[in-house]
Amino acid sequence: MSEVKITLPDGSARNYPAGVTGMAIAQSISEGLARNALSIEVNGEIWDLSRQIGKDAAIRIFTWNDKGGKYAFWHSSAHLFAEALEALYPGVKFGIGPPIENGFYYDVDLGDKTFGDDDLAKVESKMTELARKNSVFIRRDISKADALEFFKKKGDPYKLELLQDLADGSITFYEQGNFTDLCRGPHIPNTGFIKAIKLLNVAGAYWRGDEKNKMLTRVYGITFPKQKELDEYLHMLEEAKKRDHRKLGKELELFAFSEKVGMGLPLWLPKGTVLRERLEQFMRKAQIKAGYDPVVTPHIGSKALYVTSGHYEKYGKDSFQPIHTPDATEEFLLKPMNCPHHCEIYKVRPRSYKDLPIRLAEFGTVYRYEQSGELHGLTRVRGFTQDDAHIFCRPDQVKEEFIKVIDLVLHVFKSLGFDNYTAQVSLRDPADKKKYIGDDELWDLAEKEIQEAADERGLKTVAVIGEAAFYGPKLDFMVKDALGRSWQLGTIQVDYQLPKRFELEYVGADNQKHQPVMIHRAPFGSLERFIAVLIEHCAGNFPIWLSPEQVAVLPISERFNDYASKVIQELKNQDIRGYLDDRDEKIGRKIRDAEVKKVPYMLVVGEKEVADNQVSVRRHGMGDQGSVLLQAFVDQFLADNSMPESA
Template sequence: MEIIIDEKKVQIKEPILVSELLEKNNIDNNKYVVKFGEVFLPNQAIVKKDCTLELIKIDNELLKKSNNYMSKLLMELSLLSSFNDLEVSIQNNDINKETCSAVFNTKDRLKKEELEVTTKKFIEIIKESKFEIINSNNFNNYYKKAQTLSKYNIEEIDFPSIKLDSFELIIRFPVLLSKYNNREVQILNFSGEYYNNDASELMLQKIDFVVANDKKQLAKIVKEIEEKKLRDHRYINENLEIFNIDPLIGLGLPFWLPNGAILKQEIKKFLKEKEFEYRFVQIESPVLGSKMLYETSGHWNHYRENMFAPIEMPDNETLVLRPMNCPHHVSVYKSKIRSYRDLPLRYAEHAIQHRYEFSGSLTGLERVRAMELTDSHIFVMPSQLKEEFINCYKLIGEVLTKFDIKIKYLSLSLRDPEDKHSYYDNDSMWNSAEAQLEDMLKELKLDYKKMVGEAAFYGPKLDIQVETALGHEITVSTIQLDFLLPEKFELEYINSEGKPEKPIMIHRGLVGTYERFVAILLEQTMGVLPLWCSPTQIAIIPVSEKYNDYCVEVEKQLHAKKIRCLISDKDDRLNNKIRNAITKKIPYIVVLGQKELENNSLTFRTYKNEEQIEMKVKDFINKVVDEYENRK
C-alpha cells in the first residue's frame, strides 16, 4: 500500500503503527504527530490502507490538549470502575487545552458527594499505572454505541484503546505518555449536558476538572480559571446589566436591556460614520426571504441545517428567516441595469438575521440564534478587487484599533477540496479565488494561518480571530471573496465597450454581529468601557440628602449636553454609593457637598484613578463633552 506523509510517498507491505511509520521516515514522534483529514491520530493507531497523512509539529497548545485528553480517559475509566451501569459519551469538541471533562450516563444519577471515590481512583490509576494500551476496539462502555462505532470505524485506520480491568475506551487523539506527569486532580463543576449539545437528546451528567503535577501547580491553575471566569462577559453582565435571555422568549434570543441598548446604539453610530467615511451606502431589507431565493443562492443546499424551519404560507409560498443577507443585497444590485461607472458599489446593512444553533452550544451573547450583523456586500470589476479588499481591511483595522480589540491571528480560510458537499463544486473557480486572496495577503505582508475546511461554501475568506475568556477562538471580522453568487444570480454590469460582464462580490463583516462584538468588548475591557459608549457616563453622589437639589441642577446641565448621568440619592452611606458606582464601572464619579455648592463646582474621580479633583461645573461639562463628542 502507498502512504503519503508530509507529501512524501512511502510504500508499505502490511498494516503499520503510526509510531513505526514515523520512525521509518526518520521523524521524531516526540516532536511530531499526524493527522488523517481532520482527525489527529495517536501513535498507537494502525494504518491499514492507502491514505494521505499530514505531519503536525507538537506545540504547547497540542501538548496541553494531549495532556487533558489523557486525563479525560483516565477519569472516564475511574468512573467506569467506580459505578455500575455507567456509560461514557463522546461529545462534539470535547478535547480542549483549558480544562478536562467527562460526560456520562447512569441508570441512577450520581450525586456530587459520590465523586470523591472517583478522584481517589483516578490518582490510584496514575500512581500504579494500572492501564494498558491495546490494539482493539470495544465500544461496550459507550453511550450511543452504534453512533460511536460508525464515527470511528474508519476504513484506513484502526484506533487503539486504553484498558483498565475489563473496561476499554477508544483513543482518538495523541496521548504522549512520556510527557504525562500529573499527580493531582480537582473537580471544578458537576453539571448536565445534552448528548452532542442537542436539546432533543438525553441530558447526561458532566464533570469538569483540572489536573496538575503537584498541589502548588494545581492551586495556580484553579486561580487562573477563576480569573478567566471574572472576564467572562456573562459574569460582567451581572453588574453592568447589558442583556438578558428569558427562556419564555426562547433560548438563544437575547434582548438588550436599557444599558445594552445604549451601548449598542453608540457603537452603531460610530460604525455607520466609519462606513460613510469609506463611501458605503446604507440599505435595508426584510428579515424573511423565499425558499426559492435560498435555493438559488445555494444556502438551502449548503447551509440548511443552520436555518430555522421554513414557514408555509396559505398561498403556497414558503418563507425562511434569513440566515444571511447576501441574497437580499444581490436583489438590490439586480433592481436596475448597472454600468462599469457604478462600480465599485458598496452596500452596507446592519441587519437582523437568524441561525439555528444547537441549544447546548448557546453561550450568552457569544453564540445566539437571533443577531444583528454589521454586514456589507461590495460589487466590483476584477480590476477593482485588490483596492477594495485593501480598503475593507483598512476600515476593519481602524475600527478594531478604536476599541483596542486584541487579535489572536488572521485565518486564510480555504475549502477542503475533498468535501464536495459543503463547498460548491467548481475547482477552477476555487483555485482562482484562493490564489487571488492569498496574493493580496502577501502583498499586504500579513501573517496568517491557512485553515483548510473553514471557507464559506461560495468562496475563500480572511477571518480575524480573537480568543474568548472561555478559550474559544471566534471570528470578529471577515472579508470574503465570492465568484459564485454573481454567477448563480446572473449578475451583470455593462463594460466600457457596451458588453455585459460579471462582477465579483466581496462580503465584509465589519465587527461581526453586535451580540458577539459586545461579548468580546466586555471581556477584553473587563467591562471598563470608554466614556463615549458607557451606558452611564457619570454617577452624581450627594454627600447628604440636603445636597440632592444641587445634584439635580448639575445633572440637568449635563443632560442638556446629552451626557448620561445617574443621581445616587438613595438613603445610604457615601462610601457605599461610591463603591456601587465603581462596581458599575461608571467612568466618572462626582461628589457634591457644601464646598461644591458654595463654589459652583464639583469634585470628581475616575473609575481608573482615585485622585479627587475639584473643578468648576462649566469646565467639567466642557471636558466631558469634548471627551464624548471626540470619542476619546
Template sequence: MIQITLPDGAVREYEGGVSAMDVAKSISEGLARKVLAATINGEVWDAGRPIHENASLQLLTWNDLSGKATFWHSSAHLMAEAIESMFPGVKFWVGPALETGFYYDIDLGDHQIGEDDLRRLEIKMAELAKQSNAFVRKEISKADAIQYFGDKGDQYKLDLLGGLQDGGITLYTQGNFTDLCRGPHIPNTGFIKGIKLTNIAGAYWKGDEKNKMLTRIYGVSFPSSKELDEYLVLLEEAKKRDHRKLGKELELFAFSEKVGMGLPLWLPKGAMLRERLQQFLQKAQLESGYLPVITPHIGHKNLYVTSGHYEKYGKDSFQPIKTPQEGEEFFLKPMNCPHHCEIYKTSPRSYKDLPLRLAEFGTVYRYEQHGELHGLTRVRGFTQDDAHLFCMPGQVKDEFKKVIDLVLYVFNSLSFTDYTAQISLRDKTDRSKYIGSDENWNLAENAIIEAAAEKGLKTVVEYGEAAFYGPKLDFMVRDAIGRKWQLGTIQVDYNLPERFDLNYIGEDNAKHRPVMIHRAPFGSMERFIAVLIEHCAGKFPLWLAPTQVKLLPISDKFLPYAEIVSTQLKNADIRVEIDDRNEKIGKKIRDTELAKIPFMLVLGEKEMNEGKVAIRRQGKGDIGVTPIAEFIDLINEEVKSKKSFE
C-alpha cells in the same frame, strides 16, 4: 555510539538505547525533574523510550504545548485508573488531551455518577498519583491485542483496534490500569499534583447521535497545586465576566420565555451601548465609501429560491409566513445578501460604479438548535453589521485591504490588541465542490493572502475550510483573560452574483459578472457585545458607557445644584444621571461603583458655592475638585481618544 542533536544545534554522543530522560540527566538533574516527554525527530516520544539511532531531540516540559498535552493525556489515564478502581467493569472509549485539560469517554454500564463522585475520584487520583507509578509502554501485535481486549469483553477497544494496522500498536500500563494507547506519556504519575475534575457530560459514541451515549468526564491537572489554584482563580474570573451575568446585573439585555428562546431583548442601557457601537462603525464606513441601505425583515419565497437559501434552509429553519393570498409565502431573512443583490439590480451598473459598497445593520433570523443557544453569542435573531461589496475581480485585493483596515480600526478602538486571522482556502485536492471559475478562485485566494501579508496580519492558512462559494478571512481575538473568540469575517462570494445574474458593463461595453464580498467587522452586534462585555468585565470605555457620569448630591439640599450640573453636561452630549435617592453619600458611591459607571460627581456645599464638582473615578477613588467646564473638557477628551478601560 549515537549522536543526539539538541535544539541549540549542539551534538552529544551517547550509547545506543539512551533515553531522552538520560540525556536530560546528563545535562542537569533539575532539568530531568521537569521533563515530561521529548520530541525525537519531530515525533513526540516517552522520555524513557530508548533511542537507537542518531536523532534530533527536544526535551518537553510543562512550558511546551506538547508537554502539556502529554501531561493531560496521562492524566486522563490516571482518571481512568481511578474510575476503574471505583467502578469495576466500566468500559473506556477514548481519553484525549484538550486545549486545556482532558476528558475520558466511559460506558458506565449500570453505574451512575454524580458531582460527589467527582470529588471522590479526585481524591483517588491524587492517591494513585502519589504512588508515582511509571507509564510502561509495550508493543503488541494486533492479534494479541484483539485477544487481550476480547477477553475483557471490551467492544470499544476492539472497535479501535479494527481501524489500526498491525505493527506499532502499543499498550500503556500504569499501576493496575492498562489501555490501548499510542502514547506518549509522562514518565510516571507522580508528576500530576493538582487535579480538578470539572464536569460530567453525555457524549455520543463517535459523535453520532444514533450511537449510544457515553459518559464524558472532563478534568484538568497541573504539575503543582499552585498552578491548579491559579487556574481556578482564572475560572472564577471568567465566571465574574460572563456576559450573561453582567448583562443582567448591568441591565443591558434580557430574555423572556414568552418572547421566545434565543431572542434577546435589549434594555435601555444595552440599547444605548449598542447604538454607540453602531454609530461608531457607521461613521467609519461612511468615511470608507460605504452606502447605507435598509431592507425589510422578510422576503418573498422566490427571493430565497433564487438565492438558494430556500433549498438549503427551508425545512430546518423558521417556517414560512403565509398570507391571505393563496400560496403566497414569505420568509424571515436568514441573511441580508439576497436583498442587497436586488438593490444592486435596481439599475444598470457600469464598471465606473464599482466597487459598490452597500451597508446595513440588518437583523436576521436563524433557527438554531435548542442546545446551540448561548447568551448573546448564539441566538435566533441577531443584527449583522453587514455590508456587501460588489467589485471587479481585479479589485478584490484592494477591497480586502480596505476591509482589513476597517476591522483593525474597530479592534484597536476597543483595545483588542491580540488578534490573528484565519485564511480559509479550497481543499488542495478536491475542487469539485466549489462554485466559480478556477481563474477567479486563484485570483481571490491570492488577493486575500497578499492583502493579509501587506497589512502585516498574523495569519493561519487552512485548506478546505473555504465556503463552497468562495474563500474567506476570519478574525480571532484574544480577550483580556486570554480566551479566543471569532469575530469579524470577510468572505468572497461567486455564487450569489451568478444566481442573481448580477452584471456590470465593462470598459469593453460588454457585460461582466461582479464579485461580491460579504464582510462584518463585528460579526454581529450581539456576539460582539458579548465578547466586549467579557473582555472589559463590564467596565466599558467612557465613549461606550451607557451612563458616563452619575451625579451624587450629598443631600436633598443639593438636588437643585445637581440639576444645574446635569443640564450643563447634557448640553455637552454627556450621558448623565442623578442619584436623587434619600441615601447617604457612602451608599450612593457604593451603588455607583458596583454599576461600573465611569465617573461620579459628588455635589455638596463646597461644590455648589464654587460652581465646581468633586470627581470620583470608578475603581480609582477621589481625583479632585474642578470647575464644571473643566470636567466637561476632561470627559470630551477621553471620549474623543476612545481610551480603553483599565
C-alpha cells in the same frame, strides 16, 4: 560501546552511550531538572523519558512549564482517570482520552449507568488513591494481532475500531497499575507526579464526533503537580466567570431574555441600547468614510426570494417556517440574511463597470433557527443584527476591496482594544472541487488575492484547507471569550453563487455583460456577539465613548441637590451621558453604588463645589482625583473621550 551525540536546545552537544534515556540525560544535566522532567522532545517528537535514544538527536527536556510537559502530564492523567473508572465500574468501555488545552477528557461508555456529579467526586478520590501508588507508565510495542486479541478479550469495541485504522508495527500499549491502554504516548514517568486532581464536568459526545454514532459520556478533568496550582486554576475560573457577559449583562442592565418572548431572542434594555447604538454610529461613520451606501430592507421576504438564493432549499426545513397570509398562495420567510435583498437593490437598474464597486451597508436584523442546545447568551441567538454590507465589484477589484475591509476590521479591533485575535483564511479543498460553485480560475485568483491582501496588511493568518463556504473563500477573525472559548467575529467572504443565481450583471468597457463578484462582510459579525465578547474583554468597563452611563453626579447631601441638577443638566447639554444620584444616602453609599455599576466618572458635589462652581472628580477604580471647575471638567472630558475615527 557506541555513543550518540545529543544536542541540547542551547546548541551544545554531549556524547552519551547509545540507548541513553531522557531521564539519564536530565540527571546528567542537573538533579533539579531530573526531578521536574516530564517528557522529552527527540528530533521533534515528544517521547517518554524512559525511552532509549539509539541515534544522534536534538533534544529538549520538558517540565511542567512546557506545553510538551503539560501534554504528557494530562495525557497520563487521562489514563489515571481510566484506571480509577475501571476499578470502580468494571466493564466500562473506553473511547479516546486525549489531553486538551486545559486538562484532559475521556470518552467512556458506561452502558445504562448515568454518570452524575456525585460520581465525579468518587472517581476523583479513587484517582488520588491510585496516583499515590507511584505506578510507572510502561511502554510496550505490540503486534496488531496481539492488540486486537487483547481488546477482543476485554470486550472493548471502540478500541478495536481504532485499531482497524492502525498499521501493524506502529502500535504501542501503555500500562500503569492495573490499566492497559492503546496509546501512542508519551507519558510522564509515574503517577506520583499527579498531586492535585479535579474532575470538572460530564458531557455527552458522539463517538468519533459523528451524530449517527452512539453518544458516549465525556468526562473533563484537570490535574496539577501541586495542590496550590489547582487552587489557583479554580480561582482563575471563578474570576473568569465574573466577566461572563451573561452575568454582567444582567448586573449592568444591558439586555435580558424572556421565556415568553422566546429563547434566543434578546431584549435590549435602555443601557444596552445606548451601548449598541454607539457602536452602530461608530461603524456607520467609518463605513461612510470608506465609501459605503446605507440601505434599509424589510425583515421578511417572499419565499421566492429564498428559492432564488438557494437558501430555501438548503435551510428551509431546518429553519423558521414560512409566514402565511389570508392569500393562500403567498408565503414569506423571516430573513435569515440580508444578501438576497441587497442583490435586488443592485438590480433596480442596469450597472456599468464604472459604477463598481457598489457597497451596500445595512444593520440588518436576521432570524435563524439555531438548535436549542446551541443557544448561548448573546453569542449564539436566534434573532440578531449584522453590521452587514455587500460589495459588488469587478474581479480585478477583489483584492483592493479586501484590503479596505481588512482596514475596517483592524480599525474596529484597534479602537476597542482587541489585540489578541486570530485571522483564518478558509480555502477550498482542492481534492473535492465538486463541492464548490464558481469557475476554477476565479477561485484560484480570489484565494491568492485574499492571502495577498492579508499579507499586505501584516495579518498573521492561518490557512485552513476545506473550510471555505461552498460559494466562496473567506477570511474570518476570531476572538476568545473570558473562558477561553473561541468566537468568530468579523468575516469577509467572496461569493460567486448569488450573483449567478440572481443574474447580476454589469456592462463592461467591452460593451459586454459580465457578472460582478460579491463580497459579504461584517466587521462586528453581529452586534450581539460583538457586544458579548466586548463585555468579557473589558469586564464591563467599556471605553468611555461607549459607556451607557459616563458620569454620576453625587451630591453630599440633599442641600446640594439643586447645584447637582445644574451640573447634570450642563453635562447633558454637552452630550455627556450621566445620572444624578439624589437619594437620601451618604456619599460613601452613592460612591459604592456607582463603582459597582462601573460608572467611569463620579462627580462629588458639596459645600465647597457649590461655592466655587467646581466638581470633585473621582474615577472608577482610581479614587479621588481632586476638584476642578465644572467647565474645565467638561472640556477635558470631551477632549479625552471622543469616538475613535478611522484613518
